[in-house]
Amino acid sequence: MTVRVGEGQHWVASRYTRFISVEGDRGVGGMLYNSYTGALASVSSEEQGEVARLLNGVIETPEDAEGLAGELLAAGFLVPADADELRRASKFHEALKTAGTMHLVLMPTEACNFRCAYCYQTFKRGAMTRDVIEGLKTYVRKAAERVGHLSVSWFGGEPLLAFDAIAELSDSFMDSCRRGGARYSADMSTNGYGLTKEKLAALIERQVRRYMITVDGEAGVHDRRRKLRGGGGTYRTIMDNLRELRSLDAEYTVDLRVNFDEDNIAGLKTWLNELSALLGGDRRFGLLVRPVGRWGGPRDAQLPVCDRTASDRYLWELAEYGRQAGLPISGAVADALMPAGSVCYAAKPNAMVVGTDGSLYKCSVALDDEANQVGKLGRDGTMRLDRDKIALWTDSGEEQDAVCRACFYRPACQGNHCPLYRMRTGKRPCPHEKRKLKRALGLLWNDHVE
Numbered sequence: 001m002t003v004r005v006g007e008g009q010h011w012v013a014s015r016y017t018r019f020i021s022v023e024g025d026r027g028v029g030g031m032l033y034n035s036y037t038g039a040l041a042s043v044s045s046e047e048q049g050e051v052a053r054l055l056n057g058v059i060e061t062p063e064d065a066e067g068l069a070g071e072l073l074a075a076g077f078l079v080p081a082d083a084d085e086l087r088r089a090s091k092f093h094e095a096l097k098t099a100g101t102m103h104l105v106l107m108p109t110e111a112c113n114f115r116c117a118y119c120y121q122t123f124k125r126g127a128m129t130r131d132v133i134e135g136l137k138t139y140v141r142k143a144a145e146r147v148g149h150l151s152v153s154w155f156g157g158e159p160l161l162a163f164d165a166i167a168e169l170s171d172s173f174m175d176s177c178r179r180g181g182a183r184y185s186a187d188m189s190t191n192g193y194g195l196t197k198e199k200l201a202a203l204i205e206r207q208v209r210r211y212m213i214t215v216d217g218e219a220g221v222h223d224r225r226r227k228l229r230g231g232g233g234t235y236r237t238i239m240d241n242l243r244e245l246r247s248l249d250a251e252y253t254v255d256l257r258v259n260f261d262e263d264n265i266a267g268l269k270t271w272l273n274e275l276s277a278l279l280g281g282d283r284r285f286g287l288l289v290r291p292v293g294r295w296g297g298p299r300d301a302q303l304p305v306c307d308r309t310a311s312d313r314y315l316w317e318l319a320e321y322g323r324q325a326g327l328p329i330s331g332a333v334a335d336a337l338m339p340a341g342s343v344c345y346a347a348k349p350n351a352m353v354v355g356t357d358g359s360l361y362k363c364s365v366a367l368d369d370e371a372n373q374v375g376k377l378g379r380d381g382t383m384r385l386d387r388d389k390i391a392l393w394t395d396s397g398e399e400q401d402a403v404c405r406a407c408f409y410r411p412a413c414q415g416n417h418c419p420l421y422r423m424r425t426g427k428r429p430c431p432h433e434k435r436k437l438k439r440a441l442g443l444l445w446n447d448h449v450e
């Protein structure tokens, strides 16, 4: 592609562009990334010198803007020298607030058949009430007439304990979206214990195409950390389910989430080989490594969490190890790098978490925190909202923080990766991908992302 530069127009590297050299099993090369356009490009070793020259200089002549330079211009790695990039980022942030997308995080039940060692939930309530189910249907029927896209995240408790409610609501939402002309998509966080091949097929029919399932290591370790409510292991059933799911010829993805802390870190590499033997090479199953955090549960003080430096190191080491063992990388890593890709739904005005009794929250973790109890959904489909409380979640990022406004990762994160973390610690919630960008881009480069 060739882009011609107009007379007198100069082009420079965008403040949101980063270029890193990488080395891996594909040899030596580089990755270019721009957090405003979301462009990711792999650079060959032959192109590296020229890319560095173009990024470090000023393109002044039409000849200079052809070939490789033209591609950099088109992807937004280079911008006009007089572009007001801070203003662009600010406008992009504002646009999120009026985006024609609605995101509902729904808890069809707050009960769970697991009792995980690090869980923060209190399981005070059971299944979603009939009033809330009807209220949601009515709310979505009206919303589908004004939004362009409705996305639903099924969450819990363990959502599959309330499969009938999910089916009923999904059917209604899909019908409303069809009538209203809105696009519909859904995902689910499940412990995987009840996700049989038949359930998966029924859920895919209802557009639930992205899943997150947590497995914490080999059978003995996993069963100690993620046991059944009444006691007893869960590993074997989850693994049998995953093996079965793999044989379903359908379009869906599973993020295989591995939570690590000092308790299970030692055996994880060996176990990733075992996991790869089961699921490796199937790009629908992607590895997502995350540190256990103190998320507000009753056992928080006793959790053997890794400190931040160790977490950052282990996370990328394990992800790279898993990749080398044959496990694809979860799409969540690249997604986090996209514009607004690291912004938590709690910070988005058009996103809401709905509890089983119709309580409305912004954050799906701090359910007992008063600041997070932002409203109520009625049976008639109306939402009574406390706008001041909502603003605590939606306006606490780059609006308040000059360092975030100047950050190269601002368009992706907007200072809003985790408003709860900022609220509770007073610190910036920089996401894993930003803190170790070189590791994240290196991982994607090795995983053959172009």
Ligand code: SF4
Pocket (backbone or CB within 6 Å): 344, 345, 346, 362, 363, 364, 365, 366, 417, 418, 419, 420, 421
């Ligand atoms: S605010 Fe933080 S803890 Fe709450 S849902 Fe968002 S990322 Fe999770």
Ligand code: SF4
Pocket (backbone or CB within 6 Å): 403, 404, 405, 407, 408, 409, 410, 413, 414, 415, 416, 417, 428, 429, 430, 431, 434
């Ligand atoms: S929270 Fe961190 S990564 Fe996010 S915008 Fe602020 S400084 Fe950048």
